[in-house]
Amino acid sequence: MIAALLALGLVAPAGLVDDLYSHRLLFDEAGGPAVPIGMMQGRDHVVVVGEHGLVISLEGGAPIEVPPRAPVVIERVGGAPARVRELWVLETLEGEARARRHAAADTWRARGVPAQVFDVGGVYGVKGTVVDNRAAYLAIPKTGAHLDPAMAALLAQHGVRETLLEWLEALPRVQLRVQLRAAGGTGAAARIVGNDGAPILVKDVEHSAGYAEHGFADRLVRGAVLIAPDRQGKLAVVNLVDEDALVAGVLPSEMFASAPIEALKAQAVTARGELFAKIGRRHFADPFQVCSEQHCQVYRGVSAEHPRTRQAADETKGELCFVGDRLVESVYSACCGGHTEAADVVWDRPAQSALAGRADVPFADPVGRAWLAPDVERSALSVRGRHERAAPVIPLDVRSDAAVEALLAAPRQATWCGRSSFNQKGDVYRWTRRFTRAELDVAFADLGVGAVTRVAVEERGPGGRLRALVVEGERGKARVLRELPVRKRLNNLRSGLFVVDEERDAGGALVAVTLRGAGFGHGSGMCQQGAIGMAEGGHDYRAILRHYYVGAVVKRVF
Numbered sequence: 001m002i003a004a005l006l007a008l009g010l011v012a013p014a015g016l017v018d019d020l021y022s023h024r025l026l027f028d029e030a031g032g033p034a035v036p037i038g039m040m041q042g043r044d045h046v047v048v049v050g051e052h053g054l055v056i057s058l059e060g061g062a063p064i065e066v067p068p069r070a071p072v073v074i075e076r077v078g079g080a081p082a083r084v085r086e087l088w089v090l091e092t093l094e095g096e097a098r099a100r101r102h103a104a105a106d107t108w109r110a111r112g113v114p115a116q117v118f119d120v121g122g123v124y125g126v127k128g129t130v131v132d133n134r135a136a137y138l139a140i141p142k143t144g145a146h147l148d149p150a151m152a153a154l155l156a157q158h159g160v161r162e163t164l165l166e167w168l169e170a171l172p173r174v175q176l177r178v179q180l181r182a183a184g185g186t187g188a189a190a191r192i193v194g195n196d197g198a199p200i201l202v203k204d205v206e207h208s209a210g211y212a213e214h215g216f217a218d219r220l221v222r223g224a225v226l227i228a229p230d231r232q233g234k235l236a237v238v239n240l241v242d243e244d245a246l247v248a249g250v251l252p253s254e255m256f257a258s259a260p261i262e263a264l265k266a267q268a269v270t271a272r273g274e275l276f277a278k279i280g281r282r283h284f285a286d287p288f289q290v291c292s293e294q295h296c297q298v299y300r301g302v303s304a305e306h307p308r309t310r311q312a313a314d315e316t317k318g319e320l321c322f323v324g325d326r327l328v329e330s331v332y333s334a335c336c337g338g339h340t341e342a343a344d345v346v347w348d349r350p351a352q353s354a355l356a357g358r359a360d361v362p363f364a365d366p367v368g369r370a371w372l373a374p375d376v377e378r379s380a381l382s383v384r385g386r387h388e389r390a391a392p393v394i395p396l397d398v399r400s401d402a403a404v405e406a407l408l409a410a411p412r413q414a415t416w417c418g419r420s421s422f423n424q425k426g427d428v429y430r431w432t433r434r435f436t437r438a439e440l441d442v443a444f445a446d447l448g449v450g451a452v453t454r455v456a457v458e459e460r461g462p463g464g465r466l467r468a469l470v471v472e473g474e475r476g477k478a479r480v481l482r483e484l485p486v487r488k489r490l491n492n493l494r495s496g497l498f499v500v501d502e503e504r505d506a507g508g509a510l511v512a513v514t515l516r517g518a519g520f521g522h523g524s525g526m527c528q529q530g531a532i533g534m535a536e537g538g539h540d541y542r543a544i545l546r547h548y549y550v551g552a553v554v555k556r557v558f
């Protein structure tokens with residue numbers, strides 16, 4: 001048995017730690033991509049079980065055979081942490097813009113900012129197709145908790161948002177020990193595979209840290225389980241799994257298994273594209289490419305798989321979205337509320353044509369009247385061969401409060417996500433939240449503005465999401481940039497697409513604000529409820545992807 005596994009390259013862990021921290025794409029014996037996905041870190045011990053038995057290979061040691069259903073304890077007995085440097089990101093260059101990264105760094109230096117170039121991502125070929133997700137970060141080292149005030153003012157003058165990047169400078173190390181009744185051993189890392197390719201049960205996996213559902217649960221996973229040092233010099237658990245098994249394990253956590261199959265297939269392609277766009281682009285100080293939590297994509301392994309999500313993964317195997325020869329970073333969110341948002345509004349990154357933001361609407365209502373507002377309001381439109389005075393209700397651009405009001409007032413049937421049969425109840429599509437003045441004071445206490453007297457959206461993206469929220473108080477004014485920081489401050493607000501209604505007392509003092517909003521999540525890329533609405537309307541997964549990723553074409557890569 002062990003000889004066969006050695007021949008397949010499954011149990012020889014020499015250089016395992018270097019491989020995991022290299023952040024390059026790995027491949028299985030069939031030439032398909034294999035992805036290291038982080039399941040948990042910071043552990044002093046890990047317990048695994050194999051229904052059909054296990055083979056454990058320790059770095060620097062001989063393989064150990066484990067009988068069926070025998071628990072194995074991997075225990076940390078020593079280690080040293082990694083050396084990690086934190087950087088303030090000035091600018092991100094992607095695609096053709098990456099070629100001018102050194103000139104761009106010189107420009108920053110001429111401004112008095114000591115910029116350095118950090119190349120990330122890579123170019124990899126998969127069965128004849130070249131995928132290029134390279135980017136360059138221009139950054140400066142972090143030397144304190146906050147930027148020097150003079151430097152912060154200089155960067156603000158050039159529109160830089162304070163974004164941190166972690167960069168690995170020296171690998172961590174760990175000494176671990178395998179304990180079981182009949183055998184054992186020590187090493188610097190371990191690779192664990194199930195006999196006959198059977199899944200492996202990992203006990204007590206921590207999940208959803210920072211969320212209400214935080215807890216521990218057993219996870220059954222395919223592929224190999226790798227135990228390696230994390231940044232603290234403790235144990236990290238990494239699942240090395242082929243991409244189709246990973247996609248099948250992601251889908252049930254990201255979309256209803258009972259959703260229409262074409263929506264599930266669209267979700268499979270987007271999940272795969274999101275995965276490959278991230279490889280080599282994040283978790284630089286961790287021994288994996290992506291994590292199993294919401295930060296990357298929620299992955300629960302075999303425990304979460306469903307026959308229909310497995311079908312969606314199988315029927316779209318190896319398919320990704322491209323604009324020209326550029327891989328689309330196929331981000332997605334639960335519900336866009338009627339209009340998707342440009343990615344550069346949501347995150348600090350360059351604008352992307354495929355993620356420009358667009359109205360999530362059919363062309364017209366059932367009797368031929370336009371749902372989309374033209375540039376000149378209430379102009380005559382020719383719709384399906386009929387020339388009439390239209391009363392369109394969905395704006396093409398939602399940068400103003402008035403446009404957001406029009407979107408909020410539009411009939412539910414005017415949008416794909418509003419039509420979804422899975423989106424008819426609850427407060428995902430439309431919602432309100434009320435905050436008293438006292439609650440606002442707590443939410444924005446660290447800004448130093450004193451008692452809050454006003455909050456307002458200062459600027460919006462084309463999809464209506466805020467670029468900045470202005471908070472005024474008795475001692476001054478401050479801005480909170482981007483939608484996620486605002487949402488987190490306001491009790492995990494559904495989205496950054498809202499208007500503000502004030503309540504004031506007879507003397508004009510602020511009593512409370514009510515936020516009336518739309519959607520759930522960041523709103524960029526594919527709207528999952530909209531995908532369901534389109535599938536229920538008879539559209540296939542390729543049409544769904546064309547709609548949400550402007551100009552995108554689906555190609556089978558492997």
